[in-house]
Amino acid sequence: MTTSPLLDATGVVKTYGAVVALRNASLSVLPGEVHALMGANGAGKSTLVKILTGAIRADAGHILIRGEARDVRSPADARRAGLLPVYQEPSLIPDLDVASNLRLTDTPVEPFRAWVRELGIPDLDIRDTARDIPLAVLRVLDLARALAVEPDVLLLDEMTAALPANLAEKVLEVIRRQGDSGRSVIFISHRFVEISALCDRATVLRDGETVGVVDIEPGVEERIVEMMLGAKVEKTRVAACQASQAASPGDSRPRLGVANLRVGSKLNDVSFDLVNGEVAGVIALEGQGQDELFAALAGSIRPSGGTIEVDGKPVKFAHPADAIRAGIAYVPGDRTEALTMQRSVRENIALPFSAALRNWGPINMAQERSTVVSAIERLQIDTRAQREVQRLSGGNQQKVTIARWIAAEAQTILCFDPTRGIDVGTKQEIYKLLRELADQGKSVLFYTSELEEVQRVCDRVIVIFGGRVVDVFPVELADEPALMRAAYGLPRGAKADVGILADIHSSPVAKP
Numbered sequence: 188m189t190t191s192p193l194l195d196a197t198g199v200v201k202t203y204g205a206v207v208a209l210r211n212a213s214l215s216v217l218p219g220e221v222h223a224l225m226g227a228n229g230a231g232k233s234t235l236v237k238i239l240t241g242a243i244r245a246d247a248g249h250i251l252i253r254g255e256a257r258d259v260r261s262p263a264d265a266r267r268a269g270l271l272p273v274y275q276e277p278s279l280i281p282d283l284d285v286a287s288n289l290r291l292t293d294t295p296v297e298p299f300r301a302w303v304r305e306l307g308i309p310d311l312d313i314r315d316t317a318r319d320i321p322l323a324v325l326r327v328l329d330l331a332r333a334l335a336v337e338p339d340v341l342l343l344d345e346m347t348a349a350l351p352a353n354l355a356e357k358v359l360e361v362i363r364r365q366g367d368s369g370r371s372v373i374f375i376s377h378r379f380v381e382i383s384a385l386c387d388r389a390t391v392l393r394d395g396e397t398v399g400v401v402d403i404e405p406g407v408e409e410r411i412v413e414m415m416l417g418a419k420v421e422k423t424r425v426a427a428c429q430a431s432q433a434a435s436p437g438d439s440r441p442r443l444g445v446a447n448l449r450v451g452s453k454l455n456d457v458s459f460d461l462v463n464g465e466v467a468g469v470i471a472l473e474g475q476g477q478d479e480l481f482a483a484l485a486g487s488i489r490p491s492g493g494t495i496e497v498d499g500k501p502v503k504f505a506h507p508a509d510a511i512r513a514g515i516a517y518v519p520g521d522r523t524e525a526l527t528m529q530r531s532v533r534e535n536i537a538l539p540f541s542a543a544l545r546n547w548g549p550i551n552m553a554q555e556r557s558t559v560v561s562a563i564e565r566l567q568i569d570t571r572a573q574r575e576v577q578r579l580s581g582g583n584q585q586k587v588t589i590a591r592w593i594a595a596e597a598q599t600i601l602c603f604d605p606t607r608g609i610d611v612g613t614k615q616e617i618y619k620l621l622r623e624l625a626d627q628g629k630s631v632l633f634y635t636s637e638l639e640e641v642q643r644v645c646d647r648v649i650v651i652f653g654g655r656v657v658d659v660f661p662v663e664l665a666d667e668p669a670l671m672r673a674a675y676g677l678p679r680g681a682k683a684d685v686g687i688l689a690d691i692h693s694s695p696v697a698k699p
């Protein structure tokens with residue numbers, strides 16, 4: 188007997204003026220299935236999720252839920268039909284505390300609390316204002332809020348993208364259990380390791396159209412990448428770049444010297460050097476002080492102790508502009524922090540040029556334009572909706588934050604999870620680009636929540652735990668199980684039960 192789909196969408200179309208977000212999308216999900224929705228940045232995944240959950244209306248298409256035609260007109264309609272989303276950006280209202288946010292969405296508090304604990308956050312105070320809660324935790328709260336109403340179909344749009352390993356691991360366990368208990372999950376992710384470990388099937392979108400549905404089985408990644416990227420595949424599937432060994436032997440002075448750096452109770456005594464010509468990775472579980480480290484180096488918070496030196500001279504940054512003047516650029520993990528959403532792609536990329544203008548005088552528009560255009564091409568930014576950055580897909584917004592600092596030619600780039608939400612083809616471009624920057628003699632500090640990225644880009648990796656540097660690995664020794672153990676504060680060689688992600692990280696998976 189064949190099982191009939193719980194959700195069946197066909198012929199879905201959505202346009203925004205001249206931009207065709209979806210031209211012919213379909214998606215069919217069985218009960219108890221964890222179904223991946225895949226596609227390059229801008230393929231239309233988020234648009235489809237928003238249509239299925241009543242946040243926007245489709246121009247055309249049919250949606251069947253449990254075999255019955257449904258016109259999902261609003262989020263409330265979708266919820267009544269058993270469909271609950273977790274969108275790509277946090278949805279709690281920043282100025283309200285968590286409890287008020289729960290009241291607004293009619294979410295039962297006790298089940299919410301139970302899920303929050305289950306998802307690895309034991310000490311949440313629901314009187315905390317959403318604005319003061321870190322991005323990764325906000326994502327987990329969004330998930331707990333959805334789980335608390337026991338949806339039949341949970342739609343997760345890049346749920347794990349901002350999560351460090353420990354929280355991602357809990358989320359994956361919960362998703363797996365949802366499937367086991369007969370509920371369905373639609374799972375959007377650019378991380379193949381998660382798709383292989385979790386999903387039963389995948390629907391692939393390209394340019395707004397469903398181009399295939401595949402069973403997840405060993406070796407299917409290659410096929411998915413080809414379907415996702417279509418004709419672009421040859422151009423974008425560059426070989427993973429080899430991390431060259433730390434360069435610039437002639438210049439022994441570190442570009443950035445950090446000694447005994449402290450920030451309140453979060454960062455205790457962190458010391459390391461970053462030299463020109465290297466990409467140094469930073470790995471840490473959620474809340475180990477990495478946010479504070481990057482914020483202090485970028486001049487957005489003041490350290491409570493220790494020193495920062497740039498090219499051998501002590502510096503004190505009172506403001507991010509001081510760090511920028513010292514040639515330090517910061518690509519934050521939260522793109523909404525970096526971008527002026529109502530402004531165009533060009534203005535956002537050109538921001539450091541305009542900000543750097545000391546005197547009144549003509550801006551060299553031709554030069555600005557050519558630098559911006561080359562950064563857009565380099566990162567393959569989808570500019571169909573370029574007049575306002577807020578209209579770009581999430582991945583394309585992320586690319587704009589990176590393009591800005593490429594165009595500005597900063598000497599040191601602090602990247603905080605820069606490939607969050609970036610598709611597999613463009614990720615390769617970004618890895619290549621970071622290596623090229625290092626080869627040109629620049630220095631890059633690169634925090635990543637995706638352990639496999641370390642091998643692809645870094646010369647060495649600094650592991651932070653409890654606000655301290657607990658280990659520094661040369662890239663040859665930085666395999667994923669070793670990094671996981673160090674991130675948990677365990678000594679090298681120790682065995683640890685670190686759950687589903689450890690299984691994933693130690694199992695051989697084809698890496699696109």
Ligand SMILES: Nc1ncnc2c1ncn2[C@@H]1O[C@H](COP(=O)(O)OP(=O)(O)OP(=O)(O)O)[C@@H](O)[C@H]1O
Pocket residue numbers: 203206207208226227228229230231232233234235569571572578579580581582583608610
């Ligand atoms: N409000 C809007 N106005 C104009 N264009 C839009 C709007 N919302 C989305 N788009 C466009 O629709 C296309 C699909 O975007 P969507 O966010 O669905 O992509 P996605 O597959 O989720 O990408 P990503 O992986 O980057 O999140 C993009 O070209 C985007 O710029």
